[in-house]
């Protein structure tokens with residue numbers, strides 16, 4: 319199991335509660351980005367299920383550890399979505415609840431691990447509530463969520479919530495550089511980290527999956543677009559659906575340009591490797607138009623995230639033409655002064 323150093327403190331805190339027999343039976347880990355929650359849950363699950371746990375980790379030699387290593391411990395219930403869906407239906411949930419009440423416990427604990435609460439349907443949540451209220455003895459639930467605001471309060475109130483926040487930038491950077499795979503230099507690692515809200519695992523994925531290269535292509539394209547005044551060339555880039563990543567990167571460049579324009583210190587810039595591009599945007603647009611544009615682009619991003627059956631190309635074209643119009647008006651305003 320790959321361990322992440324920034325989990326040490328929170329792991330100790332959670333584990334101590336179980337070692338003192340004060341651990342909550344339902345744990346909900348909340349993180350907007352991947353900060354290693356699965357690893358954290360798995361480490362706690364391993365410690366709880368081990369017959370002879372050491373102070374902070376499982377023994378790895380007892381019968382329960384061997385079953386866990388083999389991937390089929392009868393008292394460990396990892397609940398996954400149904401095939402090709404992102405849904406855990408009520409039937410799966412009822413079957414699981416039935417098992418934990420009626421099957422004999424072969425080890426000392428029963429553990430239910432649901433990767434994302436978001437996968438649970440309303441009916442599944444309702445089916446779980448009573449069990450969360452009065453769980454069978456020595457039964458533990460582990461949940462993860464990317465957005466706990468969307469979780470019903472009736473469910474939230476039955477869990478102990480832990481927020482898994484990213485490490486300090488220096489620690490994240492240190493870890494990222496040590497991974498080496500695809501990470502070329504400190505500046506790139508720092509930018510990737512900032513683009514991922516400080517989450518080193520996500521930043522590493524950027525390099526591993528070639529997303530870093532794609533982002534560099536986008537930045538070059540934004541640069542050429544502005545210089546050549548051919549704004550619609552950005553449409554295919556920004557129309558790339560994959561979680562709206564390109565659009566998100568584009569917005570961070572606008573955010574940086576606005577910061578630059580307002581004289582905010584360079585150390586608060588996200589795209590540290592794109593200072594030239596940021597200064598060009600800051601030169602072409604006024605503060606008020608940049609600020610307004612940013613609001614509009616953020617609205618568009620929200621719209622893309624919420625609705626799937628909209629004409630993305632049309633909306634992007636409109637937005638880009640509007641952005642172009644703003645540069646003309648900004649210049650005109652500057653000349654008239």
Ligand SMILES: [Zn+2]
Nearest residue numbers: 368377380383
């Ligand atoms: Zn063990």
